[in-house]
Amino acid sequence: MACLVVSSTGIRAQVLAGLLAQCCSVVIAEACDSAAAALIAIDRFRPSLVILDRDGDSDDCERIARHLLQVSTGAHLILLSLDPRLDPLRTALAPRVARPESWQALLSCVLASEEASCRPAELVDPLPDGAQFEGLRPRERSVLELIGSGLGSRDIARVLGVSQHTVETYRKSLSAKLGVSGARLVRVAVLYSSIHSSCIHRGQFAPCSAMAAGGGSS
Numbered sequence: 503m504a505c506l507v508v509s510s511t512g513i514r515a516q517v518l519a520g521l522l523a524q525c526c527s528v529v530i531a532e533a534c535d536s537a538a539a540a541l542i543a544i545d546r547f548r549p550s551l552v553i554l555d556r557d558g559d560s561d562d563c564e565r566i567a568r569h570l571l572q573v574s575t576g577a578h579l580i581l582l583s584l585d586p587r588l589d590p591l592r593t594a595l596a597p598r599v600a601r602p603e604s605w606q607a608l609l610s611c612v613l614a615s616e617e618a619s620c621r622p623a624e625l626v627d628p629l630p631d632g633a634q635f636e637g638l639r640p641r642e643r644s645v646l647e648l649i650g651s652g653l654g655s656r657d658i659a660r661v662l663g664v665s666q667h668t669v670e671t672y673r674k675s676l677s678a679k680l681g682v683s684g685a686r687l688v689r690v691a692v693l694y695s696s697i698h699s700s701c702i703h704r705g706q707f708a709p710c711s712a713m714a715a716g717g718g719s720s
Contacts, residue, residue, distance in 0.1 A: 504531035504547055505612070508540040508566060509555040511652035517692040518555060526612050537562035541569055548574045551615045553608075555582040555696050561563075564591050571595060580611050582696045605693060617689060634680050635694070642679070645672040650695030 505528050509515035517535035523530050531547040534540045537559070544552070544566070552570050556563055563583060570577050579599045583586060592599045602608040638646065641662075648658045655673065659666040677683040680689055 504529040504549050505551040505553065505615075506531050506540065506543050506547060506549040507533045507553045507555070508537075509533070509535060510559070511535050513652040514555060514650065514692050514696070515689065517689050518545070518553060519695065521693070522553070522612060522688060523598055525609055528612060528615075537566055540566050544570050544573050548577075550574060550577050551580070551612070552577065553580045553582065553612075559583075560585050560587040562687060563588055567591055567595065567599065578611075578615055579609065582608075642672055642676055645669060646676055646691050647695040649673070649676075650691035650693070 505522065507515050507519040507522070507530060509518060512535040514536050519530045519533040522528055528551075530545045531549055532539075534543055537556075537694055540552075543549075549570070552566070554566060555578070560583075563581065563585070567579050567581075568580060577598070579595070581592065581599060581601045592601060600611045602611050635643075644662065645658060648661060653661065656712050659669045662669070671689070677687055677716045680687065680690060
């Protein structure tokens with residue numbers, strides 16, 4: 503069996519899958535960007551672990567969760583959504599549903615599953631720590647979230663009502679402050695937009711190298 507990653511956009515699904523494969527020796531069966539694709543993948547792969555990152559899609563999340571636990575006996579689900587409408591689902595399906603509140607906690611949930619084992623080597627490409635995020639201005643945080651949602655500079659400019667040149671300026675500022683650029687900036691943005699609201703402002707967003715080396719949540 504393998505791990506299935508389901509997100510709201512293809513880029514988020516691919517980045518989360520890539521990071522989990524990098525940080526944990528977990529086999530990624532598929533990275534899906536729709537509920538329909540997820541249901542098909544569950545029937546095909548019968549995964550024992552599903553990472554579900556779909557804010558605002560509570561009905562789809564519940565369909566996916568219940569189908570997973572019906573098809574794959576003993577499967578576990580990790581929810582990244584903060585939607586309070588999913589609280590009854592988490593309660594009803596506990597302890598088979600987890601809602602990690604930091605990147606380290608997410609890794610812990612994955613590493614605790616039968617699909618993964620901790621890699622002892624420190625990662626070459628660690629993520630920025632919480633202190634670097636604390637230095638971002640509100641508009642920079644907004645741009646980072648939108649990058650993480652899979653939008654390009656043109657679409658971000660339209661959403662924020664600014665010029666594309668202004669968005670590119672914010673991207674350069676983010677790269678300088680976070681010490682990442684290009685594909686690494688997209689990785690960080692995906693994680694930020696996935697789990698930042700419950701952990702980054704409490705300083706819990708740390709390099710995945712810390713977890714790989716055996717560190718826990720702060």
